[in-house]
Amino acid sequence: MNYTMLKGKIHRAVVKQADLNYVGSITVDTKLLEAAGILEYEMVQIVDVENGNRFETYTIAGEPGSGMICLNGAAARQVAVGDHVILMCYAQMTPEEAKEHHPKVVFVDDENKIARVTNYEKHGKLTEDFI
Known part of the structure; x- marks a missing residue:
């Protein structure tokens, strides 16, 4: 049996555009994807902090360093520009892998620049920064 575990997360990014x-x-922003270990075209779950909407889509790599977070197509109806979103990506793991796994968590500032990269330990406690 495999478990579905959080692999990477971009926490409270600001929506810059909705198309x-x-x-x-x-x-x-490609730098955010790389820091969180999320690949282009990988499925992500998105949670809008302001309105509570939760939905899935896939990623497209944006210009590195741009701070771009843009919801496209039907997903644009789920958010408003200026909303804070949490992007989460999951991976299938064996029980042994899951016991040793620590997801990457990227915290951003108001311009979606990386403020801190860390990972979760048990019970949601943050560990030392990676950068």
Whole structure:
């Protein structure tokens, strides 16, 4: 049996754009994706802190260092520009892998620049920073 575990997370990023007429997905600054260990085209779950909406889409790599968080297509209806969102990516793991796993968590500032990269320990306590 495998478990679905949190792999990477970008915490409280600010939505900079919402483009209803784009085909779909979420455009994310490449530096944020890399820091969280999330790949381009990987499925992510998104939670809007302001309105509570929770939905899934896939990532598109945005310009590195741009701070871009843009919801595209139908997902643009789930958020408002200026909302804070949490992006989470999951991975399947064996019980042995899950016991040793520590997801990457990226905290950003109001411009979506990396403020801190860390990981979770048991009971949600944060560990020492990676950067």
